[in-house]
Amino acid sequence: MKPQIHPATDIGLVSLKIKHLERSISFYTEVIGLKLLKREERRAEMTADGMKPLVILHEIDDALVLPERSGAGLYHFAILVPNRASLGLVVRNLIRNNIPVGQGDHTVSEALYLSDPDNNGIELYADRPRDTWKRDSTGHYVMGTDPVDVEGLLAVSDHMQWTGLPAGTVIGHVHFHVSNLQDAEQFYVNLLGFDITARYGSMALFISAGGYHHHIGLNTWAGEGAPPVPENAAGIDYFTLRLPDQTALDEVVTRLTESGYSLTQRAGGLFVKDPFNIGIRLEVKSNG
Template sequence: MTATAILPQQLEIGLVQIRVSHLERSLSFYQNVIGLKILRQQGRVVELTADGQQVLLVLREIEQAQVLRRNSVAGLYHFAILLPDRPSLGLVLRNLIDSGISVGQGDHLVSEALYIEDPDHNGIELYRDRPRDTWKYEATGNVVMTTDPVDVDGLLAASEGLSWTGLPAGTVMGHVHFHVGDLAEAKKFYVDALGFTVTAHYGDAAMFISAGGYHHHMGLNTWAGKGAPAAPANAAGIDYFTLLLPDIQDVHEAAERVKRAGYRVEEEGGIITLRDPWNIGIQLLVKR
């Protein structure tokens, strides 16, 4: 099946909700190490924000949660928090260094990125984009991305003299990246049915997709192994993420494409949730 319509170019990732095993420990990590703030809490569910208004991350504690080793099942590889500028990412790096946490990094040409994981092995990327007019493209139209070392000294210099006060206003959820069991099946769901566009490949084991020409709103890989099973429902990992669309017609058209393709579409309380082949939830919402 090939989609007869693609997702609108105004699409954005909204928030990500993850399962954690110990809420207080996770709250300490996400406030002190990442720099998010509590917006509201209901029971063992906490909404976190950068600007005091927009929810970026929701933590849901589950009892006796399994904490899986990294890269062992289909599910969350990382969610990616997009900083508004380079000095802000430099401040994040300074705080990560001060925290003593292990930090990975990669310069992807279109962006500079730092990689960490939370206490439950949920992967996190913190990154900043380079201006879109500096991105390079292959003859196929795919955006050119690679993984080079980050200019760490330059990042630190860009933030010199600035004070860390947590993630700044203008911080958003930039993209999500998942382990999947099969890239061809992932393409059937996310591209052919839902309506994303392929923007790049990384060898034969990873694919990047987006709407509106962004380098990627989603990464999909088979690094947990081809045929990797879905994460157990009682394990730390992702519950769902939200896609923000311009209007309700876009929401219904996307849901209808996915339903026609034979995938699960649920509606409860007026919220439409799609389920990918590995039980990752995607809520379709209208952008406010």
């Protein structure tokens, strides 16, 4: 029997490697709608609620800005807003800033896609009510790629004022290019204990805890066998897996160490690398 990660597990903050801190702070405040929470010489914490960070920007020396799909690493991280009206305000702000976006109605959610100045992919999305999500005969969620009703988003946000992303905004999921989907499934499903919620042939896999449509997406769209992006490239530094209590965290740590993975303790939590050199921070959810 495969292990089961605690159903209350979710995604916490993401840390990004970027080339120019000032440029990225401007982008994430003006275009995305986050607020600056804390600023250091080469590091900034960005927040939605003014209390806890959602995105950390870490400027690195001579960062390489790579074309999209250059290797195993970040495809996008996904910022989940509380409701459809909030997503409508996001649309209005993107239009105001003349930002080109991709978009997709995924049946379970409505999503907008763009990239930051370092080609880090970003999704901004709102979920539909969970009781409307449908499963197919295999038990997987039905997720489409229809056009988003942009006019409807504009209508539902009419007469509302943009003040940035609202409190209640979280990181809903992360999505990665990987070198091999079977290796990704072995690590995230058979070792960490996530459940498969959708599979698209041999090229993409969606997984979650607790019945969410997906907390992590995994794909080989950068090519089967694609190497990890270089350490000095802009991209994902780490993402956070938040477990509900110490027991749940200890269970994951035990499985990792028994399988030969090395964990390091640093300020902020326990860190491990997945098979594709993507950093993961493990932490217990705060009560705050």
